[in-house]
Amino acid sequence: MTFPHSLSAQLTDLLGERYTEGRSDRDNHAGTEAHHDAMPPDAVAYPVNTEEVAAILRACRNARVPVIAHGAGSSLEGNASAPQGGLCLDMTRMDRIVAVRPEDMDCTVEAGVTREALNTHLRDTGLFFPVDPGANATLGGMAATRASGTNAVHYGTMRENVLSLTVVTAEGEIIRTARRARKSSAGYDLTHLYLGSEGTLGIITEISLRLYGRPEATMAAVCTFPDAGSASTTAVEAIQMGLTPARMEYLDAGCIRAVNAYSAREDTEADTLFVEFIGSPEGLREQVALFEELAAANGGKDFRWAKEEEARNRLWRARHTAYTATVAQRPGARGWATDVCVPLSALPACIDHAKALLDDCPVPASIMGHVGDGNFHVVFALDPEATEERALLAELNARMVAEALSHDGTCTGEHGVGLGKQKYMADEHGPALDIMRRVKAALDPDNLMNPGKVLPLAQEARR
Amino acid sequence: MTFPHSLSAQLTDLLGERYTEGRSDRDNHAGTEAHHDAMPPDAVAYPVNTEEVAAILRACRNARVPVIAHGAGSSLEGNASAPQGGLCLDMTRMDRIVAVRPEDMDCTVEAGVTREALNTHLRDTGLFFPVDPGANATLGGMAATRASGTNAVHYGTMRENVLSLTVVTAEGEIIRTARRARKSSAGYDLTHLYLGSEGTLGIITEISLRLYGRPEATMAAVCTFPDAGSASTTAVEAIQMGLTPARMEYLDAGCIRAVNAYSAREDTEADTLFVEFIGSPEGLREQVALFEELAAANGGKDFRWAKEEEARNRLWRARHTAYTATVAQRPGARGWATDVCVPLSALPACIDHAKALLDDCPVPASIMGHVGDGNFHVVFALDPEATEERALLAELNARMVAEALSHDGTCTGEHGVGLGKQKYMADEHGPALDIMRRVKAALDPDNLMNPGKVLPLAQEARR
The missing domain is CATH 3.30.43.10 (Uridine Diphospho-n-acetylenolpyruvylglucosamine Reductase, domain 2)
Structure with missing residues (x-):
């Protein structure tokens, strides 16, 4: 055009x-x-x-x-x-923190405020906003893709932590999707309709978010396992037995290797769980002891516990570097991340399935996962010039998605659909996709809001 | 017709x-x-x-x-x-428990299964479904009205606890709104679109629900206060300071009086908080001590703690009887319950406002609230034959709703809109109401799904 x-x-x-x-x-x-x-x-x-x-x-x-x-x-x-x-x-540039209300444990921000900017602003209040997708994303973008990340196993995703949105509709009308009350039964849930709609139904301009008190005490640990199965099984069993980690992350042995090379670390190159517990000092001790016992029963060893913030940050740095370190294994490479999420008990099988696919794959790859939620990523270091590599990764991704769907899982736990996941929407949603299309047509009849995204329209022309 | x-x-x-x-x-x-x-x-x-x-x-x-x-x-x-x-x-008659999956901590039930039937079925699994609106409602009805109740302050409402729905659309097509994965970013959130839609967009026939491990230990307490303000302030402060009660309920003095009369109890007729903590024995002791200290600072006294199930049930029986006991104060009366929910810090002011309205009201009434969520009900014992009483209660309800809306609250925290709350939808939602109407028109173009409910259509004819 x-x-x-x-x-x-x-x-x-x-x-x-x-x-x-x-x-x-x-x-x-x-x-x-x-x-x-x-x-x-x-x-x-x-x-x-x-x-x-x-x-x-x-x-x-x-x-x-x-x-x-x-x-x-x-x-x-x-x-x-x-x-x-x-x-x-x-x-x-819509980066204003409109209001922080410690007395209501919530805040209202413009869509361009990043999560780090918000948490910096909140530093003196004793409160924080937990959802952390890794990148310093804007809260508007996080709302639009229903993002989550490491803390979701404890605090939920954007889905659970947005109280209300200000949205500009396709017609240029300003609406608010809900009041700030913590719960409501007053009609259709427009907040959740726009959360995850990726700008295809309207533009999110302001967001009211739940805030949380900073935990009294925190304890992080790293623990290695003989293989992927024992690590993922430990994570699943921890949730099943009622432990409530604030974060529980899996990195495979290859990922640790990549991180060691990237950051000059010397962590044991084995399948690894990163876990963090929060609470009162007494509660922490109980959870930590239970987790250690459980992990040991599954072959876990080399526990390293860290209580002080500096020591915790050192442990977590490996996790935070994982994506970059994986891509950096290959000069000029770009990241390609899969993102399936499955019911808890299916996680070990899906990770094993992914691992088997990677055995024959010439592209460097790591597996990292928010395993307490049943969500994991395979991150590939793609050579952007190699057409056949793209085709291979597309094929591997398709097979991981098919495996996840066969376990009643989803093709994307937290990255959204965008362009990349449209091809799986029909398989995942079946006839429900038509309901999504009708909602889209009702709220954006001219198809002007981020057209060509989320919904695989039959005749979406590429200009 | x-x-x-x-x-x-x-x-x-x-x-x-x-x-x-x-x-x-x-x-x-x-x-x-x-x-x-x-x-x-x-x-x-x-x-x-x-x-x-x-x-x-x-x-x-x-x-x-x-x-x-x-x-x-x-x-x-x-x-x-x-x-x-x-x-x-x-x-x-759709009362089949389709599947219980302890390994995924979820289950799938038909819409006619009641919450008590589900929990009875789960008894031997160590798991339970927490949402408890008081009545032994069907889970389909609870999903359709986005119900909650006493446990919501800890476990969330139906909004947070439904993974997926099977819905029959207005055209008679069967869809599933989502996979059972704990999180997903795969397109529009149809689960939440149907939750709370009260059968106006389609019929919910199956529901997949999150389940929770039964708490290791539980401790319930009752505590009286000199007035409504000190009770509600204590509840609000407990949340603000990071306590995580499983339930926290307020009954006003008149309600305790009604319960005493109805159940031949002799509880102190004062504004009262019922609170329950769960967790490990150590965690419990900490929370209980903190709560007791906080309540005492606000004038709370007559603490009665109960740890064993029988003793806890005896305490809670007063709360469970509150609605019935209030209505029973007047032979032949019927219940009329208000249902506003406001941001936490506005709760004491809203309860005080309601109390002042009741001072001059000749209709017997109690105040009871899920105060940890900012939600409370005034329950009136209405004489169904007295037209002028209905007009009076409608007026009082309208004033409570207006007060709640002025604090960025909602006209209904958990009862839904039905017929009764339609008159407040425009005030609460403003131009967002038009978005709801467009969704309704898109998914039920012939207006055959529970017509005349939720949305105040301009020309909704009464037959």
Whole structure:
């Protein structure tokens, strides 16, 4: 499509220098994170408040121009690229923390606030926001993809921690999806309808979030296992026996090797669980003892416990580096991450299945998982120039997804659908996909909100 | 409307004696719980599986006849009455527990299974399903109204505890809203779209639920306060300081008086908190000590702690009897319960506001609340023959709702909208109500699914 000149003029009037059609701005919003192709928008706008977003959406609707919201750009499935062109809304200047209400244990932020910025702001309140997808994503982006990460096993995902959203609809109307009450039965749950809709139903501009008191005490541990099965089984059994870790992460032996090489560490190169418990000092001691006993029964050894923040951070640094270290094994490589999530008891079988697939795979890869939730990633270090590698990884991903679906799991636990997972939506949802399409048609009848994403429309044209 | 003869014949062919137009069956499904008028359906069907529900919905759609799902009949806002006539689907014969999976800590049940039946079935597994709205409601009804109750402060509501639903759409298509994975980012959140939709978008026929390990130890306590403010402030402060009670309930002095009269108890007739802590024995002791200290600082006294199940049940019996005992204060009376829920810090002000309204109210009333969630009910013992009493209670309810909305609260924390709360939907949701209407039109274009409920349609004709 060509970008209408009249719209350019209108947006320039509205936004001044915060509207641009410059090459570098467009390239910076092309959705190039991970392995997806660059698909730049025709123009980029930098709104600073909800009313501006509404005015922009009204203008774009009149001109029949697509609108794609863009946060930190850390999404992994091409969620924020512009396959049909259009206007990218860079939300990062909407970075105001609107209100923190310690007395209600909640806060309201603009969509461009990052999770690290929020937690820095909260430092003196004794409260924090737990959802942590690894990247310093914007909270708007995290809401739009229903993100989660390491803490979800204890605190839940964005799904459980958003009280209310301010959304601009495709028509440029400003709505609030709910009140800030902790629960409500007042009609359809619009909050959850927009959470995970990846900007295809409207643009999230403000978010009210639950906050939590910082835990009294924290204890982290690393423990190695003879193989993937004993590690994942330990994780599953810990949940089944009622332990409530704040985080419980699995890294395979190859991943530890990659991290050692990347960070000049000397951790034992074995399948490893990272686990963290929180609570009162007494409660901690009980949980830690139970976990240690359970892990040992499954062959776990080399326990390293860390109580002080510095020591914990040192342990966790390996986990935080895992993605980067895996990709760094190969110069010039780019990351490709799978993201299945399955019912708890199916996790060991699915990880074993993935491991077997990797045995014959020439592409360097690590397995890392939020195993307390049944969610794990295989991260590949893809040579972006090698077409046959892409085809191979697509095939391996398809086989992991098929395995997950056969266990009543999902093709994506936390990365969203974007472009990359559309091919699995029909298999995962069956006739329910038609309900999603009807919702989309009802709320975005002109298909201008992040078109070509989430729903595999039959005739979605690539420009 | 008149019920088409051809549809009667078709449903008789399909269901035999499980289809009836008999007077008593119709009257038993007229939605007469609480204060709403009887609005019987034209006929009642008793399906036994999802395929039958689908066949019934296809037949009703062809005949343009409304369909209303009906569980235990314990809803309080006319949620399951038939203001436009049509066919009532009594779901109680769909009472099969499809699967219990201790290894995944979840289960799948048909919609007619009651929460007590499920928990009885689970008795030997060490697991239980925590959501407890008081009445022995069906899990389908609880899902349809997004119910909660006493345990929600710890375990969440139906919103947090449903993994997946099987739904029959208005067209008679069978869909599943999600896989059983604990988290997913795979497209629109249809589970939450149907949760709380009160049968207006489709009929829930199966539900997959999260289960929890029974707590190692439990301790319940009762404690009295000099006034409502000190009791509700204690509850709010307990949450703010990070205590995690399994339940925390408030009963006002008048309610205790009603319970004493009804149950021949001799509890101190004062504003009272009921609280229950769970966990390991060590963790319990800490929480209990902290709570006692906090309550005492707010004037709490007469602590009675109970650890053994029998003693705990004796304490809780007062809470469980509160609704019945309040209504029983007046022979022939019927219950009318308000249901606002507000952000935590607004709770004391809202309860004080309600108390002031009751000062001049001639209708016997109690205040009881799930105060850890900011949710409370005023239960009135209404004389059903006294028109002016209804008008008065409607006025008091409207004032409590207005107060709650002014604190960013909701008109209904857990009872749903049904007929009773429609008048507040525009005030609560503003322009978001239009989004709900568009979703309704997209998924039920002929307005046959529980018509006249949830959404205040402009021209909803009363037959």
